[in-house]
Amino acid sequence: MKERNNTNKITIYDIANALNLSASTVSRALQNNPLINEETREKVQLMAAEMGYVPNWIASSLRKKRSNIIGLIVPRTSMYFQSQAISGIQHAAHKYGFSIVIGQSDETVAMEKELVHTFYSLRVDGLLAVSSMFTTNFDHFNPFIKNNIPLVFYDRVPEDFSGYTITGDDFKGGFTATEHLIQQGCKRIAHFSGQLTCNLYQQRLAGYKSALEKYNIPFNDQLVYTHNLTLDAALQASKEILSGDQVPDGLFSANDMSAVGFIQEARRRNIAVPEQIKVVGYSNDLSSRIISPSLTTVEQSGYKMGEKAIETLVQLINKDEKTRITKNYVFEVELIQRDSTRK
Amino acid sequence: MKERNNTNKITIYDIANALNLSASTVSRALQNNPLINEETREKVQLMAAEMGYVPNWIASSLRKKRSNIIGLIVPRTSMYFQSQAISGIQHAAHKYGFSIVIGQSDETVAMEKELVHTFYSLRVDGLLAVSSMFTTNFDHFNPFIKNNIPLVFYDRVPEDFSGYTITGDDFKGGFTATEHLIQQGCKRIAHFSGQLTCNLYQQRLAGYKSALEKYNIPFNDQLVYTHNLTLDAALQASKEILSGDQVPDGLFSANDMSAVGFIQEARRRNIAVPEQIKVVGYSNDLSSRIISPSLTTVEQSGYKMGEKAIETLVQLINKDEKTRITKNYVFEVELIQRDSTRK
DNA sequence: CCTGTTAAAGTTAAGGATAAATTCACTAAT
DNA sequence: ATTAGTGAATTTATCCTTAACTTTAACAGG
Numbered sequence: 001m002k003e004r005n006n007t008n009k010i011t012i013y014d015i016a017n018a019l020n021l022s023a024s025t026v027s028r029a030l031q032n033n034p035l036i037n038e039e040t041r042e043k044v045q046l047m048a049a050e051m052g053y054v055p056n057w058i059a060s061s062l063r064k065k066r067s068n069i070i071g072l073i074v075p076r077t078s079m080y081f082q083s084q085a086i087s088g089i090q091h092a093a094h095k096y097g098f099s100i101v102i103g104q105s106d107e108t109v110a111m112e113k114e115l116v117h118t119f120y121s122l123r124v125d126g127l128l129a130v131s132s133m134f135t136t137n138f139d140h141f142n143p144f145i146k147n148n149i150p151l152v153f154y155d156r157v158p159e160d161f162s163g164y165t166i167t168g169d170d171f172k173g174g175f176t177a178t179e180h181l182i183q184q185g186c187k188r189i190a191h192f193s194g195q196l197t198c199n200l201y202q203q204r205l206a207g208y209k210s211a212l213e214k215y216n217i218p219f220n221d222q223l224v225y226t227h228n229l230t231l232d233a234a235l236q237a238s239k240e241i242l243s244g245d246q247v248p249d250g251l252f253s254a255n256d257m258s259a260v261g262f263i264q265e266a267r268r269r270n271i272a273v274p275e276q277i278k279v280v281g282y283s284n285d286l287s288s289r290i291i292s293p294s295l296t297t298v299e300q301s302g303y304k305m306g307e308k309a310i311e312t313l314v315q316l317i318n319k320d321e322k323t324r325i326t327k328n329y330v331f332e333v334e335l336i337q338r339d340s341t342r343k
Numbered sequence: 344m345k346e347r348n349n350t351n352k353i354t355i356y357d358i359a360n361a362l363n364l365s366a367s368t369v370s371r372a373l374q375n376n377p378l379i380n381e382e383t384r385e386k387v388q389l390m391a392a393e394m395g396y397v398p399n400w401i402a403s404s405l406r407k408k409r410s411n412i413i414g415l416i417v418p419r420t421s422m423y424f425q426s427q428a429i430s431g432i433q434h435a436a437h438k439y440g441f442s443i444v445i446g447q448s449d450e451t452v453a454m455e456k457e458l459v460h461t462f463y464s465l466r467v468d469g470l471l472a473v474s475s476m477f478t479t480n481f482d483h484f485n486p487f488i489k490n491n492i493p494l495v496f497y498d499r500v501p502e503d504f505s506g507y508t509i510t511g512d513d514f515k516g517g518f519t520a521t522e523h524l525i526q527q528g529c530k531r532i533a534h535f536s537g538q539l540t541c542n543l544y545q546q547r548l549a550g551y552k553s554a555l556e557k558y559n560i561p562f563n564d565q566l567v568y569t570h571n572l573t574l575d576a577a578l579q580a581s582k583e584i585l586s587g588d589q590v591p592d593g594l595f596s597a598n599d600m601s602a603v604g605f606i607q608e609a610r611r612r613n614i615a616v617p618e619q620i621k622v623v624g625y626s627n628d629l630s631s632r633i634i635s636p637s638l639t640t641v642e643q644s645g646y647k648m649g650e651k652a653i654e655t656l657v658q659l660i661n662k663d664e665k666t667r668i669t670k671n672y673v674f675e676v677e678l679i680q681r682d683s684t685r686k
Numbered sequence: 687c688c689t690g691t692t693a694a695a696g697t698t699a700a701g702g703a704t705a706a707a708t709t710c711a712c713t714a715a716t
Numbered sequence: 717a718t719t720a721g722t723g724a725a726t727t728t729a730t731c732c733t734t735a736a737c738t739t740t741a742a743c744a745g746g
Contacts, residue, residue: 023703037724054464086420086445102433364695371734
């Protein structure tokens with residue numbers, strides 16, 4: 001038996017031969033080009049279906065100089081917020097006829113660089129990116145910027161970037177979270193922050209500071225714990241905080257996972273949340289509904305942000321002149337009150 | 344100012360012209376083909392770097408009939424197990440020089456069909472798939488099977504499929520989980536199952552039945568609750584169970600999320616876990632460590648399964664004759680004992 | 687001195703689809 | 717009857733890279 005290889009796929013030439021037509025007529029007919037006689041078009045489409053023709057997207061991309069592929073760079077697909085964003089992106093992308101190629105930077109700059117290069121070589125029509133926590137220099141995105149290939153950052157975005165960005169209102173989120181803790185009676189509020197090179201955490205910290213200032217609570221940088229916001233890092237920091245002599249009465253954590261870590265460590269030490277310490281997280285992860293006490297957090301819809309990001313990108317790709325594209329779109333945030341800050 | 348379009352990218356012809364060489368020499372030099380003089384090769388590579396040349400992957404794919412892209416179909420990227428698997432797949436794929444295009448079926452057969460078609464048109468070199476819960480007929484994968492394009496299923500796989508599969512030992516998992524409950528003293532054990540059209544849930548149920556049988560506990564199909572295993576569906580089913588007159592003393596849930604839902608509903612009704620009812624989940628999701636009491640569960644590494652799946656696929660793509668490829672690889676499972684089944 | 691060999695190129699032809707330019711048949715208008 | 721115009725198709729060139737085939741020059745051996 002002869003082994004079939006991948007080469008004997010049906011092409012438009014096969015259809016053309018079968019119908020005694022030219023390849024370009026077939027091509028046009030399949031695209032419902034009005035230059036083609038209705039009868040011919042139907043004949044072609046019928047034959048294509050019969051022969052099991054599937055267009056070769058690679059050949060089409062090469063010729064059209066358009067791949068209908070969008071590159072997506074995320075630090076990790078397993079982060080709840082990111083996986084929600086990916087869902088939003090996928091759904092919207094499919095609606096617009098684009099496929100998504102995903103790359104994970106694993107929070108490293110080196111990998112991020114490599115991915116940008118790969119996507120450039122792939123000739124993606126546009127790039128969607130969430131930068132790694134450690135990216136401060138964005139020069140490796142230059143191939144896209146210099147060649148005018150649409151590029152949209154969301155969630156974590158470069159500072160002073162002249163391009164398109166989609167973010168949550170992190171300052172407001174930090175402010176609201178901290179203000180809520182104060183209103184619930186907290187006087188000594190600790191803060192878990194991520195890398196301050198990252199706009200997100202900078203803004204959340206700034207919001208935290210601003211709320212303290214409003215209520216005349218002096219800022220104390222001893223209360224700010226900067227780490228990578230994983231469960232383990234949070235447990236570590238929590239031990240430090242809870243074994244100190246001046247234990248705080250509130251914590252605003254820049255993500256939910258490390259707030260969860262804090263609550264678990266507090267429970268281990270029989271320190272009552274919310275009675276002795278009140279806690280606010282960030283993102284409204286699934287875990288915030290699972291931990292007990294349930295976690296007060298700042299809602300930020302990954303799904304919607306992903307959707308908005310790709311919508312913006314697609315408008316840029318299609319050079320949509322009619323609709324005005326917002327350059328720096330900011331999503332509203334909302335405080336979700338749960339048990340971890342009950343009075 | 345003239346607008347730059349995406350077309351004026353550097354090609355091998357530009358390099359060839361600049362050096363007064365032919366395009367094929369440049370092509371060869373860039374691929375370190377031994378037919379090219381070392382001096383020439385260095386000259387070409389230097390010039391390529393200088394001119395900012397990036398190979399056009401689309402043209403190369405068309406010519407080589409190989410895209411180095413692998414398609415991935417998952418029900419949802421946001422499921423913890425799936426996102427872990429994606430991480431494993433991504434890392435390994437990168438190592439082997441492949442890019443991953445991800446599509447979500449959203450647990451619908453229609454979307455799954457469409458994705459298969461898209462990936463076929465994309466001329467992916469291979470396809471990795473986790474079927475939707477509702478897929479019973481796998482004919483839509485035929486384009487791949489008939490054209491001998493490597494196809495590997497993992498986690499959820501078709502029954503009686505003659506191709507390559509990677510699964511966890513779901514029967515053993517179901518058996519071990521149920522046996523553990525029995526050994527902890529449970530006599531009346533309920534089971535949350537997913538769609539029984541899906542091998543996973545069938546096997547876990549079979550394991551559950553087998554354990555009951557071993558300990559001479561009669562199987563009672565009133566105790567099996569089939570739903571889609573989301574938090575909401577679990578809450579609904581839990582209400583039913585817990586408000587009935589014959590409340591069980593144990594629950595084996597086919598995933599962690601619905602076990603979490605059950606524990607939450609039990610807490611709401613002041614039914615103590617594990618004292619009154621013991622609970623075992625499946626997958627060792629993050630949530631199993633967050634819920635209190637912490638959830639006993641069956642470990643199944645998504646990361647490793649993803650890695651194994653893509654390794655198998657890559658071997659198939661490369662027609663690796665030397666290494667024997669296992670057709671139906673089964674991962675060991677392990678019971679992780681936590682507080683939800685304490686005696 | 688000529689043939690044979692080899693290294694190091696160059697030329698040409700896919701790969702499959704499509705846009706642009708061209709041809710052809712036929713109708714309408716002068 | 718001749719020209720212009722139109723609808724419907726065909727031909728050709730192109731996208732960029734690479735594999736297959738050819739050429740060229742240099743040199744060794746009889």
